[in-house]
Structures are given as structure tokens and as C-alpha cells.
Amino acid sequence: MISDTIAAISTAVGEAGIAVIRVSGPDAIKEVGKIVKSKTPLEQAESHTVHYGHIINPQTQEKVEEVLVTVMRAPRSFTTEDVVEISSHGGVISVKRIMDLLLMLDIRVAEPGEFTKRAFLNGRIDLSQAEGVMDLIRSKSDRAFSVALKQVGGSLSAKIRDLRYTLVETMAHIEVNIDYPEHDVESLTSEFIKEKSSHVMNEIDKLLKTAEQGKILREGITTAIVGRPNVGKSSLLNTLAQDNRAIVTDIPGTTRDVIEEFVTINNIPLKLLDTAGIRETMDVVEKIGVERSRTAFTEADLILMVVNAGEPLHEDELELLEQIKGRQAIVILNKMDLPTKIDRDILERYIDPELIVPMSVKAEEGIDLLEEAISKLFFSGQLESADLTYVSNVRHISLLKKAKQSLQDAYDAAEQFIPIDMIQIDVRLAWEQLGEIVGDTAHDALIDQIFSQFCLGK
Ligand code: GDP
Numbered sequence: 001m002i003s004d005t006i007a008a009i010s011t012a013v014g015e016a017g018i019a020v021i022r023v024s025g026p027d028a029i030k031e032v033g034k035i036v037k038s039k040t041p042l043e044q045a046e047s048h049t050v051h052y053g054h055i056i057n058p059q060t061q062e063k064v065e066e067v068l069v070t071v072m073r074a075p076r077s078f079t080t081e082d083v084v085e086i087s088s089h090g091g092v093i094s095v096k097r098i099m100d101l102l103l104m105l106d107i108r109v110a111e112p113g114e115f116t117k118r119a120f121l122n123g124r125i126d127l128s129q130a131e132g133v134m135d136l137i138r139s140k141s142d143r144a145f146s147v148a149l150k151q152v153g154g155s156l157s158a159k160i161r162d163l164r165y166t167l168v169e170t171m172a173h174i175e176v177n178i179d180y181p182e183h184d185v186e187s188l189t190s191e192f193i194k195e196k197s198s199h200v201m202n203e204i205d206k207l208l209k210t211a212e213q214g215k216i217l218r219e220g221i222t223t224a225i226v227g228r229p230n231v232g233k234s235s236l237l238n239t240l241a242q243d244n245r246a247i248v249t250d251i252p253g254t255t256r257d258v259i260e261e262f263v264t265i266n267n268i269p270l271k272l273l274d275t276a277g278i279r280e281t282m283d284v285v286e287k288i289g290v291e292r293s294r295t296a297f298t299e300a301d302l303i304l305m306v307v308n309a310g311e312p313l314h315e316d317e318l319e320l321l322e323q324i325k326g327r328q329a330i331v332i333l334n335k336m337d338l339p340t341k342i343d344r345d346i347l348e349r350y351i352d353p354e355l356i357v358p359m360s361v362k363a364e365e366g367i368d369l370l371e372e373a374i375s376k377l378f379f380s381g382q383l384e385s386a387d388l389t390y391v392s393n394v395r396h397i398s399l400l401k402k403a404k405q406s407l408q409d410a411y412d413a414a415e416q417f418i419p420i421d422m423i424q425i426d427v428r429l430a431w432e433q434l435g436e437i438v439g440d441t442a443h444d445a446l447i448d449q450i451f452s453q454f455c456l457g458k
């Protein structure tokens with residue numbers, strides 16, 4: 001049971017218009033009441049009411065500050081304890097004066113994250129929700145913010161609880177078998193374990209996949225546009241970006257630099273790198289571009305190879321096709337508005353026909369087909385809706401991977417008819433690892449470490 005009362009400044013200290021000091025704990029209302037003079041004494045205040053008054057120095061009775069005080073009684077507060085929030089005029093001196101008075105009472109300074117930690121320890125939120133609070137505070141983009149918000153709302157927790165429930169059921173089933181080890185029951189149990197563990201592994205995979213997709217949606221797919229000079233790479237970039245940052249010319253090899261550009265093709269964000277082409281050249285300027293584009297080529301998550309459909313494949317292009325084997329790549333057959341001379345059969349030896357996209361960049365045709373192909377590669381053809389639960393926390397990702405491995409071990413053991421009570425150990429481990437995500441099986445050291453990453457006053 002938590003018995004002490006804590007206080008901290010909950011707003012950023014500085015030139016802000018107001019500052020809020022939050023006090024939480026069993027004695028919050030009684031103690032703060034000693035330094036607040038208001039029409040209704042705080043101890044008689046009803047829950048969720050705001051009071052105008054003054055902070056007074058209890059020794060001198062001198063008025064220190066004009067304040068608004070909010071009273072929230074247990075359990076209807078963030079920490080589930082009695083909470084008092086004092087809003088004062090901003091400014092370091094004013095806030096510090098009030099804090100000093102509070103600390104002369106039976107109140108101590110809160111550690112970083114201690115309010116959220118109390119909410120967790122008092123069962124108000126689970127660990128993944130608490131981490132969501134931290135992500136919310138830190139999130140820099142709208143997207144990251146909404147992912148964190150969903151996590152605070154408990155969407156990940158609900159999924160994890162489901163999976164753990166399945167594992168508990170499985171363990172119960174195994175338990176029964178250990179007590180009554182008849183032979184036919186044993187083989188049935190092996191089947192049962194295999195079925196349940198592959199089900200949970202599948203669900204874990206889905207969650208892990210959202211981690212990749214979450215990252216993609218946050219940062220964009222790093223994309224290299226490659227191809228021989230003059231096939232239409234810069235034109236493609238410009239069409240996608242709808243401005244003229246890259247130089248488009250009729251002279252081969254005049255794209256001088258690797259230019260980064262963020263674009264979205266309907267819903268898919270790409271971080272595009274235009275390249276100087278693949279041709280070896282003596283031109284110094286071009287050469288720098290070529291070297292840079294090699295780096296881009298190696299680092300890219302997606303390669304868009306542009307070819308001119310109006311010409312037969314060049315030997316450089318065959319070489320490039322060889323290089324993109326095994327990579328996430330799409331071949332854009334550009335200039336489809338011209339008579340076609342390219343040999344598709346040869347192309348299809350290198351790349352899945354569905355990843356060959358006919359386009360006319362000049363006529364702005366085929367962009368929807370390009371989007372489809374990208375979505376096929378990165379989202380299995382299905383762009384996830386906005387209300388998907390994304391796993392974004394590194395700790396969660398690592399625990400999901402561990403739990404999946406434990407279940408794989410259980411599955412393999414069941415397949416080899418290893419004694420059931422041995423398998424039980426792996427299933428239990430997976431259950432604990434998933435439990436660590438929501439904090440059910442997390443130990444104190446981990447909990448302390450997580451909450452210590454919070455800023456003061458949260
Ligand atoms: P890059 O060297 O690969 O970057 O090629 P550019 O984008 O500079 O384009 C080379 C030339 O091809 C320019 O004259 C473009 O206008 C032209 N071009 C680009 N796309 C198309 C297309 O779809 N159809 C036709 N007919 N010409 C195109």
C-alpha cells in the first residue's frame with residue numbers, strides 16, 4: 001500500500017501563462033488544505049471541484065500567491081489516489097515558492113514518472129498503457145501521437161490479454177493430461193499444443209508486422225529510382241513530387257545529385273532518392289552522382305527501376321536486373337505512349353509480372369498501378385486502416401519475438417513427442433513474456449527502469 005504523498009510541477013517550467021503543481025497521495029487534500037485559504041476549506045470540498053483562493057505561508061499567514069485549486073478524490077483520479085492540482089501564475093519563482101511550502105508539510109517531491117507509476121501500481125493502467133503515456137509526451141508527429149493515444153486507450157493490452165488467455169487455456173489442458181497420462185490423450189494433447197501455439201504465433205506475427213508498417217508510415221519507404229540515362233527517372237520524381245527540384249533534360253546524365261524527396265502515392269509515403277543513372281561515365285559531376293546512387297541503391301528498402309518501353313533492353317539493364325534479384329523491386333515500363341519495343345519475356349525472367357508496371361510518366365498514366373504494386377510488396381496488397389493497433393515500442397517488439405520463439409520451441413517439442421510437462425515450460429515462458437508487455441509479470445527492477453525514463457511531474 002502506498003502511504004506517502006507526493007508533489008511535482010506538472011507543466012513545463014518557464015515563461016508559460018500558468019503552471020500546475022500536482023499533489024497525490026492519501027494526505028493530499030488534508031496537507032494542501034493547510035496552505036490554501038479558500039471559501040470552502042479544501043477538506044470539505046467535493047470531488048472534481050475547482051476553488052479560487054490563496055496560498056498562504058502557514059507560519060506568517062502572509063498571502064504568497066493567487067491560485068485555482070482542483071480537488072479530485074480517490075478513486076476517481078489519474079493515480080486513483082486523492083489528488084490536488086494547484087494552478088498558479090507561471091514563472092519559476094511563484095512555482096518554487098509554492099513547492100517549498102508544500103515540502104514543509106508531510107509531502108515529498110515525486111520521482112520522474114511517479115504519478116504514472118502509481119496509476120500502474122494501483123491497477124488504473126497497465127504497463128503498455130503507461131509506456132503509451134510516455135510516448136504521447138514525446139511524440140513528434142500526428143501519426144506517432146495517434147499510435148500512442150491508442151496504446152494509452154489499451155488496444156494493445158486487449159490483444160495481449162486475449163493471447164495470454166489462449167495460453168492459459170492451453171496450460172490448463174496440458175495440466176489435465178499430466179494428471180491422467182493415458183497414451184491416446186497424449187497424442188491428442190500434442191496436436192492441441194501445436195494448434196494453439198501456431199495460432200498465437202500467427203497473431204504475434206500480425207502484431208510484429210504492424211511494427212514494420214508503423215515504421216514505414218512514420219518514416220516513409222526509402223526508395224531508390226534507378227535506370228539508364230534518359231528513361232524518365234527525373235520526370236517520375238517530378239511527377240510524384242509535383243515540383244521541379246530535380247533537373248529534367250533531354251541530355252543523358254544531367255541529373256547531378258542525389259535528391260531526397262518525400263512524396264505520398266495516395267496513402268503510401270516514400271522517401272525518394274533520385275539517382276544519376278547506372279552508366280559508368282567520365283563526367284566528374286555525373287560520377288559523384290553515380291557513387292551516391294550506389295549507396296542509395298544499397299540502402300533502399302524499395303527499388304524502382306525505370307526502363308524505356310520504346311527501346312529493347314540494354315545490356316546495362318540486364319546487369320541491373322541481375323542486381324535487383326532478391327530485393328524489393330518494381331520495374332516501371334515507362335514511355336508506354338511510344339511504340340513498344342521492349343521484350344517482356346526477358347523481363348519476366350527476372351521479375352514477377354505483377355511487379356512490372358506500365359506507365360507513361362509524361363501523360364501521368366499508371367501511377368495508381370504503381371501504388372498497387374508498392375502496396376503489394378509492403379502491405380501484402382492491403383493498406384491497413386487508421387484504427388490498426390501498431391506496436392511501436394522496442395521493448396514490446398523484443399518481448400513479442402521472444403514469446404514467438406518460446407512457442408516455436410513448444411511446437412517443435414510437441415512434434416517430436418517430447419514429454420508434455422517439458423512443453424509446458426515453453427508455453428508458460430511465452431505466457432510470462434507476453435505478460436511482461438502489459439506488466440503482469442514484470443519485476444520491480446524493470447518497472448523502476450521504465451518509469452525512470454519519464455520526465456518529472458508525469
Ligand atoms: P532520366 O535521365 O532518367 O532522369 O530521364 P528524364 O526524366 O530526364 O527524361 C528524359 C526524357 O524522356 C525527357 O525528354 C522526358 O520528357 C522524356 N520522358 C519522360 N517520360 C516520358 C514518357 O512517359 N513518354 C515520353 N514519350 N517521354 C518521356
Ligand code: ZN
Nearest residue numbers: 233234247255
Ligand atoms: Zn534524371
